[in-house]
Amino acid sequence: MANVSFTNVRKSFGEFTALENLDLEIHDGEFVALLGPSGCGKSTTLRMLAGLEFPTSGEISIGGRVVNDLAPGKRDIAMVFQSYALYPHMTVGENIAYPLKKRGMKKPERDEAVRRAAELLQLEPLLHRKPKQLSGGQQQRVALGRALVREPRVFLLDEPLSNLDAKLRSYMRAELIELHRRLGKTMVYVTHDQLEAMTMADRIAVMYGGRVQQFDTPDAVYNRPANRFVAGFIGTPPMNQIEGTVQGASFVIGDHHQAITRANFAPSLLDGAAVLGVRPEFVGIHDSGDGLPATVRLAENTGHETIVTLELTDKTRIMSRVEAGRKLRVGQPVALRFDPAGIHLFEATENGLRLNLDTPVAAAQPLRTA
Amino acid sequence: MTSKMLRPIILNVVTWTLVLMISFPLFWMIVTSLKPQTELFRIPPTWLPETVTFEHYWRLLTETPFLRFFRNSVVLATSTTVFVVALGTLGAYSLVRFRFRGRETMAMLVLFTYLLPSVVLIIPLYLMMVWLGISNTLFSLILAHTTFALPYALWLLRSFMEGIPDDLENAALVDGASRLGAFKDVILPQLLPGIISTALFTFILSWNEYLYALVLVNSESVAPLTTGVMTMLISAFNIEWSLLMAASVMMSVPLIIVFAFLQSYLTSGFGAGGVKG
Numbered sequence: 001m002a003n004v005s006f007t008n009v010r011k012s013f014g015e016f017t018a019l020e021n022l023d024l025e026i027h028d029g030e031f032v033a034l035l036g037p038s039g040c041g042k043s044t045t046l047r048m049l050a051g052l053e054f055p056t057s058g059e060i061s062i063g064g065r066v067v068n069d070l071a072p073g074k075r076d077i078a079m080v081f082q083s084y085a086l087y088p089h090m091t092v093g094e095n096i097a098y099p100l101k102k103r104g105m106k107k108p109e110r111d112e113a114v115r116r117a118a119e120l121l122q123l124e125p126l127l128h129r130k131p132k133q134l135s136g137g138q139q140q141r142v143a144l145g146r147a148l149v150r151e152p153r154v155f156l157l158d159e160p161l162s163n164l165d166a167k168l169r170s171y172m173r174a175e176l177i178e179l180h181r182r183l184g185k186t187m188v189y190v191t192h193d194q195l196e197a198m199t200m201a202d203r204i205a206v207m208y209g210g211r212v213q214q215f216d217t218p219d220a221v222y223n224r225p226a227n228r229f230v231a232g233f234i235g236t237p238p239m240n241q242i243e244g245t246v247q248g249a250s251f252v253i254g255d256h257h258q259a260i261t262r263a264n265f266a267p268s269l270l271d272g273a274a275v276l277g278v279r280p281e282f283v284g285i286h287d288s289g290d291g292l293p294a295t296v297r298l299a300e301n302t303g304h305e306t307i308v309t310l311e312l313t314d315k316t317r318i319m320s321r322v323e324a325g326r327k328l329r330v331g332q333p334v335a336l337r338f339d340p341a342g343i344h345l346f347e348a349t350e351n352g353l354r355l356n357l358d359t360p361v362a363a364a365q366p367l368r369t370a
Numbered sequence: 371m372t373s374k375m376l377r378p379i380i381l382n383v384v385t386w387t388l389v390l391m392i393s394f395p396l397f398w399m400i401v402t403s404l405k406p407q408t409e410l411f412r413i414p415p416t417w418l419p420e421t422v423t424f425e426h427y428w429r430l431l432t433e434t435p436f437l438r439f440f441r442n443s444v445v446l447a448t449s450t451t452v453f454v455v456a457l458g459t460l461g462a463y464s465l466v467r468f469r470f471r472g473r474e475t476m477a478m479l480v481l482f483t484y485l486l487p488s489v490v491l492i493i494p495l496y497l498m499m500v501w502l503g504i505s506n507t508l509f510s511l512i513l514a515h516t517t518f519a520l521p522y523a524l525w526l527l528r529s530f531m532e533g534i535p536d537d538l539e540n541a542a543l544v545d546g547a548s549r550l551g552a553f554k555d556v557i558l559p560q561l562l563p564g565i566i567s568t569a570l571f572t573f574i575l576s577w578n579e580y581l582y583a584l585v586l587v588n589s590e591s592v593a594p595l596t597t598g599v600m601t602m603l604i605s606a607f608n609i610e611w612s613l614l615m616a617a618s619v620m621m622s623v624p625l626i627i628v629f630a631f632l633q634s635y636l637t638s639g640f641g642a643g644g645v646k647g
Contacts, residue, residue, distance in 0.1 A: 052540050073546035085541035089559040098555075102546035146545070156544075 002063045002153035002186045003028045004049065009058030011044055018044045019210045022058065026203075031180050031187045033197035036207035037233070042190045045207070046156050049188060050079050062154060073102065078147035079156040082163065084139045086131035086146075093118075093127040096145045103150065117149040137168045148183065155187040161196060173199060194234055198222070206230050213351075227353050228346045231277045237307060240283065240318040242276045243348065251276050251345070254313055256292045258338060265345055269355045273348035280307070282342025283320035285328070291335030294318070299328045310336065396622075403427070403615035410612055426616035435590060436617060439598035443621075446508055446594050447576040450515040454523045454572045455565055457516070462527035463553065467539070477528070480521045488518065492585045499586060508592045511583055515576045523568045530564025531557075566635040574625060595621050 009022040019041040026032045034042035047053040048060060051072035059066055067075050078099070086095050093114055100110045118124045121141045131139055140160065147155060160176075161169045177200055180187055191197055197204045198218045205215040206229075214226035225231035231239040242253055246269060250257040258276065262269070284291075285308060297317065298309040301324055308320045308328060320336070328334075346352040402410065403426055405419040430436045465477055483491065495514055499505040504513075534557060542552035558565075583597045590598065599617045603610040 050540075050544055052543065071548075072540075072543040073548070077544065079541070079544045081537045081541060083535060083537050085535065085537035087538065087542075087556055087559075098542070099545035102551065146541075 004154060004186060004188065005059075005061050006045070006049075007059040007061075009045075009048065009055045009060060011041075011048060011053065012056050017210055019055075022212060024205060024212065024215060026186060026188065029184050029186055031189065031200060031202045033189045033191055033201035033204045034207060035191055035194060035197040035204050035233075036213075037192060040207040041210040042192075042205075042207050043158060046079075046158055046188060046190045049154075050077060050156050051075055075154075076152050077154045077156055078150065078152040080143045080147050080158065080160045082159040084131075084143040084163075086139055086142055088131055091128050091130055092123060092134070092142050092145075095131065095142055096123075096127075096149050099146060099150045113149050114145075117145045120148070121145050136164055137172065140164060140172060144179070148179070151185075153186065155185055157187065157189045159191055160189075162191070162193070169196075176200060194236070198234075206233060208233070208351075224356070224358050225277075225344070225354060227351050228275060228277070229351050231344065231346070231354070235279060237280055237319040237321075239277045239279050239344070241346070242278075242312070242316060242318065244274065244276055246271050246274045246345070251343075253292060258292070258343070259340070260343060260345070261340065264357055266355045266357055269345060274355075275346040275348055275352060276338075277344035277346055277354070278318075278338045278342050280319040280321040282339040283310075283318065284337045284339065285310070285320055285322055285326075286335045286337060289335055291337045294334055294336050296328045296330055296332045296334060298330065299326075310334070399615050399618050402612060403619050405612065407612060426612045427620070430613055430616055430620070434602060434613075435598065436602075436620075438591070439593060439595045439602075440620070442508060442592060442598070443577060443594040443596075444624075446511055446515065447573050449512045450519060450576040451569050451572045453512065453516045454519045455569050457520060458523035458527045458568060459558075459561065459565065461520075461524050462531045463557065465524070465528050466531040467536075477525075480524055483518060483521055488581055491517075492582065495582075496586055506587055506589050506592065508587070510586055511592075511594070514582045514586055515579060518582075519572045519575050523572055526568050526571070527561070527564050530561055534560045563635050566632055570628065570632050570635065573628065577621075577625060 004024070004026040006022045006024040009019060010017070011019040011022075022041075022045065024032075024045075034045055036042050044053060048055050049062075051067065051070060051074075055068065060068055062075060062077070087098065090098065096114045096117055097110050100113055105113070114127070115124075118127055121144060123138070123141055123145055126134060126138060126142075131142065134142065140163075143160070147157075157176075161172050164172060173196060180200075189196070189201065198221075201218060203215060203217055204221050206213045206221060208229050214221055214230045216224075216226075221230060221234055225234060225239065228241060232241060244251050244253040244258075246252075246260070247257075248271065249260060249262055251260050251274065252258075253276070285296075292312065294310040294312050296308060297311045300307045300309075303324060305324050306322050306326050306328070308322060308326075310318050310320060312318065318336075322328075345355045347355065401417070401419060404422050404424070405416070406421055406423045406425070409416060409420060465473060495517070496505065499510040499513075502510075504510045538556050538560065539552050542556045543549070547555055578596065579594075580596045580600075583594050587593055587597070590601075593601070595617070599614070599621070603614045603617065
């Protein structure tokens with residue numbers, strides 16, 4: 001068993017608190033992504049798990065054993081660094097063999113283990129080269145090889161793909177998913193790239209300001225964001241957030257009344273200021289008729305869809321995602337209609353909580369209107 | 371157009387003039403050491419010796435304590451280098467890798483010795499050696515040389531150390547190495563150019579040092595080359611020029627050999643020191 005848990009962990013560097021009230025329960029064999037903008041504390045979390053930083057308070061355990069005071073080498077973990085951190089003076093083979101050597105494995109067994117790892121990652125022809133002579137993708141595979149050669153209980157990956165070009169990154173993403181499936185080991189993966197987190201992870205911990213904002217499946221993080229930060233961070237483009245007021249069964253934006261079903265929302269939703277969240281795919285653009293009045297500001301055709309930037313009368317900008325063939329003129333007045341199934345309401349505070357009672361949204365389908 | 375042509379010419383003339391000016395004493399030293407006594411003070415002087423003789427070298431090696439001085443110098447410079455590199459490497463490591471109160475202040479304070487002329491430091495240093503009961507030994511000179519070579523070595527090694535990514539060491543720690551193991555396996559090999567250039571710098575400094583050796587050591591049996599040769603060959607009445615020049619040539623040979631092999635490290639060291647220091 002190699003479940004990982006953080007219990008009420010706090011980390012401060014002098015005056016600065018990097019992490020607060022961190023509670024994470026990662027199951028055995030699970031692939032968890034720590035996702036957030038830079039400075040959110042995700043790397044610190046990983047480094048504490050590795051034993052390279054020590055928590056100011058709280059408890060970290062691996063496989064049920066508290067590891068707070070355990071040296072990195074004694075935790076039975078392996079880590080892939082963003083910079084790969086390959087030992088420049090050793091060959092690829094020596095790099096991969098190093099963790100085995102440090103654990104006192106005999107040379108013949110070591111060579112056999114290195115050979116297996118090299119075979120898995122197609123590194124065999126490169127074993128005698130020095131890291132400097134390899135391409136970025138090859139270096140990355142060597143770093144992976146060094147991590148998996150000793151079959152640790154937990155893999156830690158710190159933005160392992162961010163130094164690769166886009167094409168190689170998507171290839172390596174698939175490789176990593178495949179590797180995780182094959183090894184079945186617990187993996188903790190730090191990234192600022194939501195695409196990586198969404199496609200690879202079983203669960204995502206979205207972090208911001210030293211706190212976990214939401215820890216859930218990619219589907220839940222996307223469709224049921226816990227608060228305004230998560231809603232605004234996940235999705236490209238992210239969820240639109242429009243300030244307005246709740247009045248009975250409608251949400252009022254300027255002069256426009258958007259109907260809402262109060263039964264879908266928590267009882268704590270009272271009349272007054274609130275924020276309406278709606279993903280771009282739920283924003284329908286109509287040439288005329290009923291709807292929230294807006295002006296087309298920009299239409300970006302990506303080939304399979306068009307991302308439209310719209311401006312409301314109070315200059316708020318919101319985005320819509322429509323089919324590729326759609327013809328829209330810049331400056332054209334339009335009426336926007338939101339699919340009721342895609343409407344979220346948040347508290348009006350800076351990082352307000354989401355107030356939906358979740359049943360209808362999960363079943364919602366994106367709306368494509370002509 | 372002409373200025374474009376002129377530029378390299380002027381540059382070359384200036385450079386070669388400098389090179390000749392610097393190398394002339396060396397040339398003259400070698401020439402003098404090879405001339406027989408009779409040709410030495412002839413006017414006008416001969417540019418190249420008419421008869422080449424190695425008699426001065428022979429006399430130095432067989433009739434004088436030159437070899438003992440040489441041995442003392444080798445022991446002195448080598449021990450100083452070992453001390454300085456060992457202490458400097460560990461010190462630089464702690465300055466770069468650990469965060470502790472007063473870290474920068476300490477690094478600056480170490481350089482403080484350079485603000486004082488060594489003449490000021492010699493007397494207290496001498497008294498300390500006497501108090502420790504090691505005055506007039508080679509070991510006291512080794513300690514003294516270490517005190518003035520270490521600060522610069524520390525800064526030089528520090529700038530090299532700063533160039534080694536933290537993650538390399540972290541990777542070794544995660545891979546199961548102890549802190550000392552990671553230092554040995556990963557940091558030291560990366561630091562090698564820095565260590566070589568620091569060692570070279572220290573060795574040269576210690577090999578050529580004169581003032582401390584003159585004051586701290588006065589017995590002939592422990593004197594290094596610099597002071598030993600001087601007191602042996604220069605008296606109030608006479609200077610043995612040919613012997614002095616032969617001794618100078620032999621003193622320079624080890625440095626020239628070391629320098630020839632390792633000069634790229636030395637210059638890279640000065641570069642690293644220049645950027646950060």
